[in-house]
Amino acid sequence: MTEQTIYIQGVVFNETTRCTLSDLCRLCNVNTEMIHQMIAEGIISPEGQSEMEWRFTSLAIKRAQTTMRLHRDLEVNLPGCALILDLLDELQELRCLSRRR
Amino acid sequence: MEYKDYYKILDVSRDATQDQIKQAYRKVARKYHPDVSKETNAETKFKEIGEAYEVLKDPEKRAAYDKFGTNWQHGQDFETPPNWDAGFEFSGTGYSAGDAGDFSDFFEALFGHARTESRQDRNVRMRGSDQHAKIVIPIADAYHGSRQTITLSRPVVDTTGRVTTRPHILHVTIPKGIVAGQRIRLEGQGSPGYGENMGGDLYLEISFQEDRLFHAEKRDIHLTLPISPWEAALGAKVTVPTLGGNVQLKIPPGSQAGKKLRLKGRGLCTASLLGDQIVTLQIVVPEAQNEEQRALYRTMAEKMAFNPRAGLES
Numbered sequence: 001m002t003e004q005t006i007y008i009q010g011v012v013f014n015e016t017t018r019c020t021l022s023d024l025c026r027l028c029n030v031n032t033e034m035i036h037q038m039i040a041e042g043i044i045s046p047e048g049q050s051e052m053e054w055r056f057t058s059l060a061i062k063r064a065q066t067t068m069r070l071h072r073d074l075e076v077n078l079p080g081c082a083l084i085l086d087l088l089d090e091l092q093e094l095r096c097l098s099r100r101r
Numbered sequence: 102m103e104y105k106d107y108y109k110i111l112d113v114s115r116d117a118t119q120d121q122i123k124q125a126y127r128k129v130a131r132k133y134h135p136d137v138s139k140e141t142n143a144e145t146k147f148k149e150i151g152e153a154y155e156v157l158k159d160p161e162k163r164a165a166y167d168k169f170g171t172n173w174q175h176g177q178d179f180e181t182p183p184n185w186d187a188g189f190e191f192s193g194t195g196y197s198a199g200d201a202g203d204f205s206d207f208f209e210a211l212f213g214h215a216r217t218e219s220r221q222d223r224n225v226r227m228r229g230s231d232q233h234a235k236i237v238i239p240i241a242d243a244y245h246g247s248r249q250t251i252t253l254s255r256p257v258v259d260t261t262g263r264v265t266t267r268p269h270i271l272h273v274t275i276p277k278g279i280v281a282g283q284r285i286r287l288e289g290q291g292s293p294g295y296g297e298n299m300g301g302d303l304y305l306e307i308s309f310q311e312d313r314l315f316h317a318e319k320r321d322i323h324l325t326l327p328i329s330p331w332e333a334a335l336g337a338k339v340t341v342p343t344l345g346g347n348v349q350l351k352i353p354p355g356s357q358a359g360k361k362l363r364l365k366g367r368g369l370c371t372a373s374l375l376g377d378q379i380v381t382l383q384i385v386v387p388e389a390q391n392e393e394q395r396a397l398y399r400t401m402a403e404k405m406a407f408n409p410r411a412g413l414e415s
Contacts, residue, residue, distance in 0.1 A: 005272050006272060007248045007272045007273060007274045008271070008273055008274065008290070009273075009274045010274075010285040010286050010288070010290075010305070011286045011288075012276050012279060012285050012286075013284045014280065014374070015374060016374065029228075058283065058284070062284065065231075065304075069134075069135075069136055070136060070137075073151075074130060074131060074134055084136075084137070088136070099311075
């Protein structure tokens with residue numbers, strides 16, 4: 001019997017991805033209050049004016065999810081998470097540059 | 102199942118105080134947290150650390166675990182002796198929702214029975230945790246799209262409700278035009294959790310292998326193209342490799358080293374997003390290998406009034 005391999009297709013988070021506030025809550029497994037706090041801390045920034053119109057990019061989703069992991073797993077507070085994210089970005093850039101040499 | 106030396110995992114001595122255990126946990130948790138760790142199997146190691154701390158931080162569980170003493174080696178084959186936990190009462194489960202299915206066979210054998218009972222009684226449904234993995238693919242796979250078979254190590258719930266860690270094989274489609282750093286979300290493919298359809302999500306982050314010719318920067322593909330001095334000066338039509346095959350490129354006359362030429366649409370493209378290939382010219386000077394060739398160069402030197410260092414003179 002020949003086996004047919006089924007290749008699953010996921011959803012790509014790319015430059016065109018936009019999600020709503022409730023989507024983001026679901027993806028991070030948090031309530032809206034936590035998202036508000038992340039925005040207040042400058043960790044993520046929505047596009048749009050009212051909460052209903054808010055849209056978040058792939059980058060925001062990634063930053064929010066990383067924040068929640070650091071918060072839950074390492075008990076880092078939100079300002080700490082913001083700092084860690086900035087440092088991780090810088091590290092990433094430096095590693096990229098050093099690889100190119 | 103394998104014996105797990107929780108003291109070894111936390112890098113702490115068997116007679117450490119509760120405070121010392123907490124400190125050791127904090128330190129090693131930071132080192133292996135998947136978001137900040139450079140280690141390759143950080144996520145698995147991090148879960149192992151969590152499990153070790155779950156036991157050692159609770160004096161009751163620690164005492165029960167300590168009964169086995171130092172007779173067992175980490176990784177050795179192990180079977181729970183009968184009545185090993187006689188006299189111990191484990192109050193509560195102390196598990197948070199996110200830990201569902203994350204602990205090893207060993208942990209489940211020792212401490213899982215309390216949870217199994219409550220699970221059967223109350224028909225608990227707990228969502229499995231999300232899993233994050235990085236996959237490294239050749240740039241060509243991202244250019245054309247491809248199919249990948251990947252192996253993940255993840256907890257699996259069997260028919261009796263016990264949790265074991267199995268290598269899990271997944272067949273995934275890599276969409277055309279995906280960029281390094283972007284992620285693919287596979288719903289329900291993360292840790293299984295408890296109950297039907299309670300699986301967490303799996304996130305695959307894309308990273309590119311080093312390529313001999315091509316270098317990706319976001320959607321654009323970069324290539325350094327060597328050309329001869331006469332091709333640069335007179336212009337030429339040359340063959341340039343791209344991820345989609347060779348193309349003809351017109352080098353304009355009077356080109357200098359470092360000049361960038363753009364091949365539209367030859368980068369990482371999706372249906373709606375276009376990337377280009379950026380070709381950077383590199384002028385290679387051929388060696389004069391005999392008197393005739395040296396004479397040619399000398400003629401050039403005489404006939405072309407040219408000072409490349411004019412900008413350096415003060």
